[in-house]
Amino acid sequence: MKPNFDQVVDRKGSKSIKWDPGVIREIYGAEDLLPLWVADMDFQAPAEVIEAMKEEVSHGVFGYSKRGESYYENIIRWYKKRFNWEIKREWLVFTPGVVSGLNYVLQAFVEKKEGVIIQEPVYYPFKKVIENNGCRVVNNPLICHQGTYEIDFEDFEKKARDPDTKLFILCSPHNPVGRVWKKEELQRLGEICLANGVLIFADEIHHDLVYEKGAHHIFADINPRFDDIVITATAPSKTFNLAGLLSAHLIIKNAGLKRRLRQVLEKNHIGKQTPVSMAAVEAAYGKGEPWLEELLNYLQENLRFIETTVKENLPKAKFTPPKATYLAWIDLRDYGLSDKELEKKLTEKGRVALDGGSWFGRGGEGFVRINFACPRRTLGEALERIIEAIEEE
Numbered sequence: 001m002k003p004n005f006d007q008v009v010d011r012k013g014s015k016s017i018k019w020d021p022g023v024i025r026e027i028y029g030a031e032d033l034l035p036l037w038v039a040d041m042d043f044q045a046p047a048e049v050i051e052a053m054k055e056e057v058s059h060g061v062f063g064y065s066k067r068g069e070s071y072y073e074n075i076i077r078w079y080k081k082r083f084n085w086e087i088k089r090e091w092l093v094f095t096p097g098v099v100s101g102l103n104y105v106l107q108a109f110v111e112k113k114e115g116v117i118i119q120e121p122v123y124y125p126f127k128k129v130i131e132n133n134g135c136r137v138v139n140n141p142l143i144c145h146q147g148t149y150e151i152d153f154e155d156f157e158k159k160a161r162d163p164d165t166k167l168f169i170l171c172s173p174h175n176p177v178g179r180v181w182k183k184e185e186l187q188r189l190g191e192i193c194l195a196n197g198v199l200i201f202a203d204e205i206h207h208d209l210v211y212e213k214g215a216h217h218i219f220a221d222i223n224p225r226f227d228d229i230v231i232t233a234t235a236p237s238k239t240f241n242l243a244g245l246l247s248a249h250l251i252i253k254n255a256g257l258k259r260r261l262r263q264v265l266e267k268n269h270i271g272k273q274t275p276v277s278m279a280a281v282e283a284a285y286g287k288g289e290p291w292l293e294e295l296l297n298y299l300q301e302n303l304r305f306i307e308t309t310v311k312e313n314l315p316k317a318k319f320t321p322p323k324a325t326y327l328a329w330i331d332l333r334d335y336g337l338s339d340k341e342l343e344k345k346l347t348e349k350g351r352v353a354l355d356g357g358s359w360f361g362r363g364g365e366g367f368v369r370i371n372f373a374c375p376r377r378t379l380g381e382a383l384e385r386i387i388e389a390i391e392e393e
């Protein structure tokens with residue numbers, strides 16, 4: 001069945017965090033805002049996924065459950081088909097989310113006060129997780145050159161050389177700046193980490209949402225020399241809009257790393273899943289590819305829509321379309337507003353809920369992040385409100 005991404009699904013009162021008035025009030029101090037913040041989509045999951053879940057529900061018995069062979073096979077086939085990456089069943093480790101996976105990785109491999117490199121502006125829970133685990137945030141800020149972000153390798157090497165630096169969280173593709181890293185860039189990062197004994201947590205949760213075919217390189221697959229220092233973290237949650245099902249997976253080739261992580265997971269009794277989420281994930285990877293292709297087309301049209309609307313109506317804004325993700329990172333610095341003023345305008349005048357750029361750390365000030373995984377009508381309304389709020393005197 002062909003998906004209809006133009007269909008507006010009412011998510012109010014549907015347990016959605018993004019649309020919950022209480023959550024919105026707590027964060028933005030107002031209630032009836034149009035939400036384009038949290039990174040999930042306002043689209044229904046593939047019909048095949050919904051069907052598989054219904055079938056599972058109709059069985060009616062929801063006892064302790066175990067992943068079947070076909071669960072593994074569908075994931076393995078997905079990576080082979082989409083990325084030509086051959087993974088083995090025993091490399092897979094399951095966690096409820098990528099962020100919870102990161103917590104367990106820190107608990108397994110990083111001692112308190114030891115350093116973890118991140119590249120700000122970046123997905124803000126990274127910093128929080130590092131701090132919550134008593135570790136030290138080591139920032140290797142990205143450099144913005146005319147709207148395109150680059151890695152400061154000299155600074156990265158200096159920070160990786162510190163013997164207290166133990167882990168690097170790679171965000172690939174990068175949220176919020178939308179970069180898809182080139183193979184040479186990844187290779188260089190990997191060489192530096194390898195030379196300095198730094199482990200890599202490659203967060204690739206957005207890697208199915210890349211607009212140019214073949215542009216994304218799975219970090220763990222670019223060089224066999226990196227096999228012993230990389231943990232790949234991903235999930236069907238962004239790809240198929242299944243974040244609420246709490247089903248992520250880590251992919252680890254090195255047996256020693258896996259053993260050490262498994263000890264932490266077992267200690268916390270982590271790794272189980274619900275039968276309904278298993279059915280959903282299996283159907284998504286097994287049958288969801290045509291839906292994903294349609295989604296990528298729709299998102300690209302949304303992206304073009306943002307590009308032309310911004311160009312025509314926000315003369316001081318700078319926007320470089322992301323190469324991946326459904327997140328638009330818009331530079332509003334030339335409006336000369338502080339982050340507080342910007343948020344006030346967007347919230348009070350525009351009545352939209354967006355992620356503020358400064359949430360993402362250094363370099364994010366004066367930017368906003370717009371989640372454009374919504375029907376065009378919703379996006380159009382949000383853009384109108386944003387333009388009115390910012391351009392109006």
Ligand SMILES: Cc1ncc(COP(=O)(O)O)c(C=O)c1O
Nearest residue numbers: 039097098099100123175205248
């Ligand atoms: C880079 C990145 N990692 C992880 C997550 C969240 O992953 P999970 O819900 O599996 O913890 C997000 C969600 O926005 C993200 O952008």
